[in-house]
Amino acid sequence: MKLTARIPLTAALLALTLGSATGCNKLKARDQLTKGVQAFKGANFEEATNHFQNAVALDPNYDDAKIYLATTYASQVVPNLDTPENLKIAQNALDGFNGVLAKDPSNLIALKQIASIDRNIKKFDEAKEYEKKVIAIAPNDPEAYYTVGFVDWTLSYKNAIAILAADGLTDAGDGNPKKSKGACAKLQAANTALVAEGMQYLQKAIDINPNYDDAMQYLQLTYRRKADLECPDDNARKADLASADEWIQKAMGARKANELAKEKKNAGGVQM
8 A cells, every 4th residue: 555655656756856857947948048149149150059059958849949040040051152061051040940830830930031041042943932931921021022023033134144145145134136036035935934923023012012122123124034035026125124214213212212211210200
């Protein structure tokens, strides 16, 4: 009877001990998170990484620590650098954010960060895929639409440069009317879908944020890529260039308005 009576008591003591240890670990994890944030703000990324890793080790369910750890890795990724070290850091960040998404598939921070990392390591199709996931969850996020349009322009520009170079030309930004029929056909095949999608998403970004000057700037650049595709119709090419010039003016006006609004905000809104 005595032995039987002691078994539940021993289990209860063990549970109490484990609970105390778990609570202690959680407090230590939060302390590590605080120290990691301080190091991150000071751009001491190696120190921040160590603190966030400690926080996750102490509390494996500490989602905030996982996001901070992945964000610290992401902050160290150098855009367009293909070295093994840089790609490894990028993969560490992707692994971290994918771990967050495995638990919370609609986590916007993780989705946006993955899209940004993919873009920085030139995985453009994947970057667009994740920006579209952002849009599905936050359909009024102008930055996500802008980023899809930016990526489409980037890809179409790279295509144009390569195709024109093979034709002995450099991009003049005017629809390149001197290109051959063969180059025209290649441009149409490579860029028609990219240009159409890019214009659609950039226009949507502007519809949501009428003062989105960056979106306006890339919309005018996309019109110049569209002009490349109007090979048999010179009037259509000129119309695209006219639209590009209009968006340049709109972008300049929006930028001035944004700068003025920023100045007023910094001055506390006081007007002389």
